[in-house]
Amino acid sequence: MSKPAILQIGAYPAWDETPLNQAYDVRRYFEADDKATFLAEHGPQVRAIATRGELGANHTLLDACPNLEIVSVYGVGYDAVDLDVCRARGIRVTNTPDVLSGDVADFAVTMMLAQTRGVVAGDAWVRGGAWAQTGNLPLQRRAWGRRAGILGLGRIGFEIAKRLSGFGMQISYSDVAPKDYAPDWQFIATPEDLARQSDFLFVAAAASSATRHIVNRPVIEALGPEGMLINVSRASNVDEEALISALRDGTLGSAALDVFENEPQLDPRFTTLPNILLQPHQASGTVETRKAMGDLLRANLAAHFAGTPLPTAVI
Ligand code: 8YV
Numbered sequence: 001m002s003k004p005a006i007l008q009i010g011a012y013p014a015w016d017e018t019p020l021n022q023a024y025d026v027r028r029y030f031e032a033d034d035k036a037t038f039l040a041e042h043g044p045q046v047r048a049i050a051t052r053g054e055l056g057a058n059h060t061l062l063d064a065c066p067n068l069e070i071v072s073v074y075g076v077g078y079d080a081v082d083l084d085v086c087r088a089r090g091i092r093v094t095n096t097p098d099v100l101s102g103d104v105a106d107f108a109v110t111m112m113l114a115q116t117r118g119v120v121a122g123d124a125w126v127r128g129g130a131w132a133q134t135g136n137l138p139l140q141r142r143a144w145g146r147r148a149g150i151l152g153l154g155r156i157g158f159e160i161a162k163r164l165s166g167f168g169m170q171i172s173y174s175d176v177a178p179k180d181y182a183p184d185w186q187f188i189a190t191p192e193d194l195a196r197q198s199d200f201l202f203v204a205a206a207a208s209s210a211t212r213h214i215v216n217r218p219v220i221e222a223l224g225p226e227g228m229l230i231n232v233s234r235a236s237n238v239d240e241e242a243l244i245s246a247l248r249d250g251t252l253g254s255a256a257l258d259v260f261e262n263e264p265q266l267d268p269r270f271t272t273l274p275n276i277l278l279q280p281h282q283a284s285g286t287v288e289t290r291k292a293m294g295d296l297l298r299a300n301l302a303a304h305f306a307g308t309p310l311p312t313a314v315i
Contacts, residue, residue, distance in 0.1 A: 004305055007042065007065065009051040012074070016294035020050065023302070029061075039064035048072060048301055055080045062086070070304045074297045075284070076100055076156070078314050079207040079234055086315060093314040094300035098155060099292035100284040104204075105159030107283035108232045111256035112200050115228060115277045116141045144168050149198030151191055151214065152205025152233065153179050160202050161185055172197055175205075191215065195222035200230060207234035217242040220252050229255040232283045240267060247273050258283045 003025040010030050012020065020026055027046060032038035043064035052074045055061055062068065062085055070092040071081055078095045086093050114120060118140040124130075125137045148164045150157045150173040158181065161171050171185040174194040178187040188194040191214055195201050201223050205211050215229065215238040223229060229252065231238055240261055246252035256277040260266035263281055270278060284293070299311050 004047045005042070005045040006048040006050055006301070007046045007061070009049060009054050009061070010074075012050075012052075012294060013290060015291060016298075019298060023298070024048070048304070050074065050297060050301065051080075053077060053080045055082075059085055062089070062091070070094065070301065072297050072300045072304075073314075074293055077207060077234060079236070081314075083315055092304060092310060094297075094304075094310050094312050095314050096293040096296040097312055099296055100289045101155045101159045103286050103289040104156045104232050104283040105163055107258065107279075108156075108160050108202055108204070108230055109163045111230050111232070111258065111277055111279065112202075112228065113143055115230075115254055115256045116143050116200075120277060143200070146170070146199040147172070147197060149173065149188070149194040149201045150185075151194060151201060151203045151237075152211075153182055153185075154204065154206060156232070157202070157204035158182070160204055169200075191219045192222045195219045195227070196224075198223060198227065200228050203229070203231040203233050203237050205233055205237055207236050212236050213239040215239065215243075217246070220246045223252055225250050226253050228253055230257075231255075232258045235259045235261040235263065244269050244273070247275055 003023065005025045005027060007027050007029050027042040029035070029038060044066060046065040047067055047069050049061065049065065049068060049071045051071060059082060068091050071086060073081060073093065073095045076095050076097045078093060081093055083093060118137055122137050144167040146169055148169045148171050150161050150171065153161065153173040153175045157173065161173065164171055172188050172194055173182060173185055174188050174191050188197060203215055205214065217239060220229065220242050229243065243252070243255060244267065247255060254275040258279040258281055270276060284290070296312060303310050
C-alpha cells in the first residue's frame, strides 16, 4: 500500500524527520521556492498537514488540499488553524498538549527571576568590565513572597502557579470561571483587577479571537510602574502598541516576552527598550519536550490513518 501523502510546513529535528519520512510520503512545502506551483502540484494528493503552527490567517493551504483529512499541529496552540473551516470540511485537528506544560512553566518562571534579579544585565556587567570599573550592579527587586497573577489557569498556567507557590508568592488568577483545581489561589474575574493585585502578571491563556488584546492599555496601567508582564502564550493576547508605550513612559515597570507579533520579525522598537527581556519563542524548546511533541504529532497521524481514536484531538 502506498504511504499517505503529507504536507510538511516547517522543518523538524532529525529525530522527527526520519520516522516521518519512513511512514509518509512527505511533501516539503517549506523548501519550495515557488509555493503556488508546489501547492498546485502536490496539494491534491495531500491527506494530512503536519505544521508547527504556520498555517497563517488565510486558507491558502487548506484550499490547496481538497482531499485533506487531518491537520496535526506541533504545539499546544492551534490559533493559526481555522477550526470553523476545518469543521465545515470534516478535517480533524490535533495538537500536543501536556507534554510541554512543565517546560513552558519553567521558562515563564525563569523569565520572571531573570528579569527581576537582573541576571542578563548582571552577565553584561561582568563581561563588559563594569563590575571592576564601576562597582556593583544596581540593586534589583525580589521575587519570592510577592504577588503573582496568572491570566489563564489552564495546563500551563496551573504549572506556573504550582512553581510560584514554592516561592511563597501570593497567587491569584483570572479565567472564564473559577477552577476547582486551584484550592488556595484567589480567583479574580477581570484581567484588570488581576493586574491591579499583581506584581508579576503571567499571560498563559490560549489565544483566540476572544482573547485578542486581553492585555490592553487599562490592564497594563493597572499592573503599573512596579509591575512586570510575562508572556509565554501568544503575542495576540497583548496589545503590543500599548505595551511599548507603557514601557517607554514608565507606566509599566518591565516585561519579559517569549512571543511577538510577526515573529521572528519583531517590532524593532522592542530592542531599544532597556526594561524588557526578549526571548526567541523558546519556552517549549528542550530536547525532551520537543521529542515528546514530535512523538505525539506522529501518534495522532498514525491513529488517524489506522482509524483509531486520536490521542489529542482538538476537533
Ligand atoms: C511551538 C508553541 O509550537 O506549543 C505551542 O503552542 O508555541 C510552541 O511549543 C514550538 O515552538 C514549535 O514551533
